[in-house]
Amino acid sequence: MAQTITQKIFARAANRKFVDPGQSVWLNVDVLLTHDVCGPPTFDIFKQEFGPDAKVWDPSKVVVLPDHYIFTANEHAHRNIDLLRQFAADQNLPNYYDVGTERYRGVCHVALAEEGFNIPGTVLFGTDSHTCTSGAFGMFGSGIGNTDAAFILGTGKLWEKVPDSMKFIFEGQMPEYLTAKDLILHILGDITTDGATYRAMEFDGEAVFSLPMDERMTLCNMAIEAGGMNGIIAVDAITEAFVKARTSKPYEIFTSDPDARYHSMYRYQTDKLEPVVAMPHSPDNRATVRSVAGTPITKSYIGSCTGGKLTDFMLAAKILKGKKVAVKTNIVPATVLVASQLSTESYEGQSLRHIFEEAGCDIALPSCAACLGGPSDTVGRSVDNDVVVSTTNRNFPGRMGSKFAGVYLASPLTAAASAVTGKLTDPRDFL
Amino acid sequence: METIIQGKAYVLGKNIDTDQIIPAEHLVYSLSDPEEVKLYGKYALSGVPIDQAGLPTGQIPFVEEGDFASPYTIIVAGPNFGCGSSREHAPFALKVAGAKAIIAESYARIFYRNCVDGGFVIPFETTEPLNKTVMTGDELAIDMENNTLTNLTQNVVTQLRPLGDVVTIVQAGGIFEYARKNNLMASNEA
Numbered sequence: 001m002a003q004t005i006t007q008k009i010f011a012r013a014a015n016r017k018f019v020d021p022g023q024s025v026w027l028n029v030d031v032l033l034t035h036d037v038c039g040p041p042t043f044d045i046f047k048q049e050f051g052p053d054a055k056v057w058d059p060s061k062v063v064v065l066p067d068h069y070i071f072t073a074n075e076h077a078h079r080n081i082d083l084l085r086q087f088a089a090d091q092n093l094p095n096y097y098d099v100g101t102e103r104y105r106g107v108c109h110v111a112l113a114e115e116g117f118n119i120p121g122t123v124l125f126g127t128d129s130h131t132c133t134s135g136a137f138g139m140f141g142s143g144i145g146n147t148d149a150a151f152i153l154g155t156g157k158l159w160e161k162v163p164d165s166m167k168f169i170f171e172g173q174m175p176e177y178l179t180a181k182d183l184i185l186h187i188l189g190d191i192t193t194d195g196a197t198y199r200a201m202e203f204d205g206e207a208v209f210s211l212p213m214d215e216r217m218t219l220c221n222m223a224i225e226a227g228g229m230n231g232i233i234a235v236d237a238i239t240e241a242f243v244k245a246r247t248s249k250p251y252e253i254f255t256s257d258p259d260a261r262y263h264s265m266y267r268y269q270t271d272k273l274e275p276v277v278a279m280p281h282s283p284d285n286r287a288t289v290r291s292v293a294g295t296p297i298t299k300s301y302i303g304s305c306t307g308g309k310l311t312d313f314m315l316a317a318k319i320l321k322g323k324k325v326a327v328k329t330n331i332v333p334a335t336v337l338v339a340s341q342l343s344t345e346s347y348e349g350q351s352l353r354h355i356f357e358e359a360g361c362d363i364a365l366p367s368c369a370a371c372l373g374g375p376s377d378t379v380g381r382s383v384d385n386d387v388v389v390s391t392t393n394r395n396f397p398g399r400m401g402s403k404f405a406g407v408y409l410a411s412p413l414t415a416a417a418s419a420v421t422g423k424l425t426d427p428r429d430f431l
Numbered sequence: 432m433e434t435i436i437q438g439k440a441y442v443l444g445k446n447i448d449t450d451q452i453i454p455a456e457h458l459v460y461s462l463s464d465p466e467e468v469k470l471y472g473k474y475a476l477s478g479v480p481i482d483q484a485g486l487p488t489g490q491i492p493f494v495e496e497g498d499f500a501s502p503y504t505i506i507v508a509g510p511n512f513g514c515g516s517s518r519e520h521a522p523f524a525l526k527v528a529g530a531k532a533i534i535a536e537s538y539a540r541i542f543y544r545n546c547v548d549g550g551f552v553i554p555f556e557t558t559e560p561l562n563k564t565v566m567t568g569d570e571l572a573i574d575m576e577n578n579t580l581t582n583l584t585q586n587v588v589t590q591l592r593p594l595g596d597v598v599t600i601v602q603a604g605g606i607f608e609y610a611r612k613n614n615l616m617a618s619n620e621a
Contacts, residue, residue, distance in 0.1 A: 038518065128516070144544065151548070155616060161596075197539060227514060375456055394515060394516075397450070397479075398450055
């Protein structure tokens, strides 16, 4: 029977030859990811349910990456880091990346890729909805809550319903003014925030396979914004080169059968698409940047798992080089590695860091920061009636801090162009 | 478990995301310390813009200023309730505030799983846009055996969708209780 890539990964993890969409199966989990917000309550549930002296099913498969509330004076946030540290020590977890040490990495979804935990064909669950980011590596990644995560910690298994798959094909080539963020915001405008609930979103087409891994991760990252269980992109030479440079673990590559059954298919002529934003207060509230150009903004924010990777900053630098920003502009690298790359990578002979500093941007330390608001002293947090253009993934009311602020989700090109003018601006005005 | 859930309705719109259910700045409190847990009740649904809070009129907070629990026990909402983040703090906060059930047209997957597997609140689905007809403060009764909702204030009975596959987990009170009953707690190697 023909199967999609997601079905095949489910079948492997459930020790079956074939699984049917709609069927519930128990999956063997390859990696469980958690962080500082959901780790401590997950560990509490684990101890409560399996006993105070219970051991996790496989310490090498548990990855703990604190990233949410790191650079804050909030004492409760500090206590959560202490709880992670204690659990990691008690359980001898080799993959704990402690805050304040040279092991600290930053935003978990980007760090997972950097550290070689994203391996084609595997099953990853994480206590963060953007765990779907890892689907860019031809694997299954999906978010879960603390109770489910505690169940995995004790058993290495979780029940999941096999999803129907939706396919999104981007034909032709990517114009230089478009980014993966524009592609996924286009999809969201078409299918809305519950258009893929309980389904797999499979991305395909020449334009998708022309993208570097960073950009593929941006596409898969926002599958959850359509309610998707996972986003997924088949493995190609670019994926394999990235994976092999970071891990020597063997892996299995799955591809969708040509006659696999899809819930629905969407086709886009990529060069006909325009830069878009998602207007307040929903990621599916799509408008072309041109149609809202001139809207005054008070802040530009370039960061997060979806918009704070090296490629995002390379794109922003293209526009910010030799310019001055007109509004407060936060540059928040996702990870320590990306932060260091700001100094080592250059655009037209200048380091990215130099370009951003000269433009008048504020460069922050790597963490989730104001993408989800965070404690009151979080860098970049929106206040009052801020109007923010942001490369992050959500703009629900209050998401970046203030309930009265409006957030426009945009590509790094659009966020940079708008930073320069102080108004929403189509990046083609600068390219 | 109870077969009838009765209480006052609290009505919301569509796409109520987890940042509205419990804003991210409050995720730092302990979920096990009894004193800190109360704060989740205090801030439950505090992110909902006030004009959308307690429909059809709005301007009705779920939890009154200074309180730690809500007078409303059944939440009625439109499609895609609980979209956004994976935070289990969301259904937890609703439970701490006193909510027992939600009736929505649909749910986001992670929130739905968290409700069921954590045994916090029971997520019922309706095919009718009940949040357009039920008013905040109406007295409701859910009959779990017959999957019906009775609006005692308006004297209307509506059919709810059966819970389906997950009914056994809901009846057990969560995934751990379910797994123990069904001998599913063995380790990966077993």
